[in-house]
Amino acid sequence: MSSKINFTFDNVLGVYYAGQIVSGTAELITERSKTIRSIYVTVNGFVETRWQESVEKPGDDGKLVKSLETRTATEIFYSNDKYVYGQSGGSQLELPKGKYVFPFQTTIPPQAPTSFNGTHGQVKHEVTLTIDRAVRYNNIFKQCFTVILPNDLNANPSLSQPLNRIEEKTFWWGSIFGGNKPMVMDVSTTYSAYVPGQKINFHVVLDNQSDVQCQDVKVRLFKNVKYRGKANDQEQVKTTEVRIADKHCGEVDKHNKALFDEYLMVPPTTPSTLSERDPIQVSYTLRFIAKTFRLHGGGDLIVDFPLVIGTVPLVGSANDKGPAQKAQQANTNGNYSPLPEPNFQEDVSTEHFESNTYKPRYPVYHFDGQLGFANGAAAAKSPVPSLYPKAVDTTPAAPVEYTPNPVSPAGKPIATVIQKTPPYPVQAPASGVTAPGGDFEVLGFSIPPGYQPTPSAPADGPGSIGWK
Known part of the structure; x- marks a missing residue:
């Protein structure tokens, strides 16, 4: 085991509404150096359907012959690529062993459909880190997250x-x-x-x-x-x-x-x-x-x-x-109980599309104010559901020790990342909940370096090249 990835989202549950910004980090850990061309992070959303049906068609002799026919459809809603090491089609580079943290961020389209995983299709939103290797197959690491299209x-x-x-x-x-x-x-x-x-x-x-x-x-x-x-x-x-x-x-x-x-x-x-x-x-x-x-x-x-x-x-x-x-409720003169704040729980359905076992999380309300679900959140007076945890209620993360990403030219100062507070109501995560986006490890393989390292691409180069 020479490589692994930890995906972390700014939202501990990895749940977002359509139109919001999804962001986080992909932490790459390599136990030995490897020769590559580039590393890029992709955030995308797409839908695909596929199933097979038995059909009868005339054969060469004119008789009906049964065969399986595949029905399929694919549609890409959005995709954003960012090169975080090297560049597209660049020369060979050496990635020294160590720990690297690559940030990602993109805006989900306002009409992006809700995440779904079913028997014959899926609506999938995911983050992918790809290590473009020079002489062998690429290392590809993926992590799904949930997107919800509001339905008021x-x-x-x-x-x-x-x-x-x-x-x-x-x-x-x-x-x-x-x-x-x-x-x-x-x-x-x-x-x-x-x-x-x-x-x-x-x-x-x-x-x-x-x-x-x-x-x-x-x-x-x-x-x-x-x-x-x-x-x-x-x-x-x-x-x-x-x-x-x-x-x-x-x-x-x-x-x-x-x-x-x-x-x-x-x-x-x-x-x-x-x-x-x-x-x-x-x-x-x-x-x-x-x-x-x-x-x-x-x-x-x-x-x-x-x-x-x-929703x-x-x-x-x-x-x-x-x-x-x-009829009696209609005469309350608008004195209704405040809407509770939702929590988010995995889909109750056990169906899934092919090898995708990820279960999206959907908003669940508890009108009695009781926390009956694993990721329950306290009821709030705000009528607008929110998906982001409050900074004051979130345990500060321990500083991450990592090897500086070698994508910046020598002597050039590394820009400081400024953390901004979302300008909308936020909700604290429940205690004791393991978020699907936190500390998610993906394993990969590599080969020993066989080439001399060459200078990497400038850090301010183009960051998006479209669908990969």
């Missing part, structure tokens, strides 16, 4: 409206005994949109007039993902549905009626996609199921609602006590 639920007034529907179903089992009365389900929620960590308070009345027993009334939240890809210049779509939350209310005997005032907790999950043009689109379905025996015929009684998951909760939703009390 208050921007759409219709989302504050309740969900309500009455459905009924009849079964052929009842007609055998001379009756054909229905099973009727009346379902309602307080709002049409919620945020992770919030309770979906629902009201269900199941009037089982039929001769069929309802085994269980289930409430489930499904995450629906639509992937877009192309094959032979033709766009294709792949959809998946994954259950991320589940609630069992209980059974209802035949010729009986039951009422359920319960709630379903929204787990840490990807916010709903705002754009319909994105290669990966995320939406949600809230499903109410009256489960019956298959023997009775007709299937289960199901009621589906489209649900929106955002900023509806004003007044912290006072939500259920659909039956919404």
Whole structure:
């Protein structure tokens, strides 16, 4: 083991909103010198989808032949390269053994999509340090970070409206005994949109007039993902549905009626996609199921609602006590409980795209003020969620001892880096939380030096050459 990398972000959790500046350092440690051409750091964001489908095509003999066809799509949102040692296409240099600290910084585009990792695609934001070696393969070290595109639920007034529907179903089992009365389900929620960590308070009345027993009334939240890809210049779509939350209310005997005032907790999950043009689109379905025996015929009684998951909760939703009390809540004359400050937790989904096992972190709210998650942060009165820790609440980092980067000409003073405080509300990290961006080590390999060192490129040379 001759090389390793420690990536550190200025935000200890490595979580940023679209439009903010992501910055940090990449600490390179080499145990022996190596011959290279350059070292550059790339900060980029991109989306890619890929899956295979079985298709039938005419063969040489005219008969249909089955084959696998790959659907794929790739789009780059932003990319910034900075050479921190040497230059592009430069002469060979010797990198002495030691510890080097290379800073990186770039602005995330305001409309950059939220980080996502799914079965058939990913929205990935990452920092990459590349050691361009002269005679062998490059050493490449990567670290992902989370980007969140804000989705303020208050921007759409219709989302504050309740969900309500009455459905009924009849079964052929009842007609055998001379009756054909229905099973009727009346379902309602307080709002049409919620945020992770919030309770979906629902009201269900199941009037089982039929001769069929309802085994269980289930409430489930499904995450629906639509992937877009192309094959032979033709766009294709792949959809998946994954259950991320589940609630069992209980059974209802035949010729009986039951009422359920319960709630379903929204787990840490990807916010709903705002754009319909994105290669990966995320939406949600809230499903109410009256489960019956298959023997009775007709299937289960199901009621589906489209649900929106955002990053900023509806004003007044912290006072939500259920659909039956919404009218009473509307008469509070604006005296709502202050919005809690979110904390950030890894995606509850276990799916991932190919070899990428990184789990993005999403904002999670706790309206009861309790810190129930590993990276919880104290509730605050500020209605604007923030991702940066306060300097006064952050333990000062120990000074880093490292070998001076040999990119500056001899005798030229090294510029002092000035640390600036962000001009927006900030939030302290929770104690005892190991941040994914802190002390992240990546291992690599090198070869013994075989060339004489030559002068390096000037430090004030061009710092960005586009996509690498």
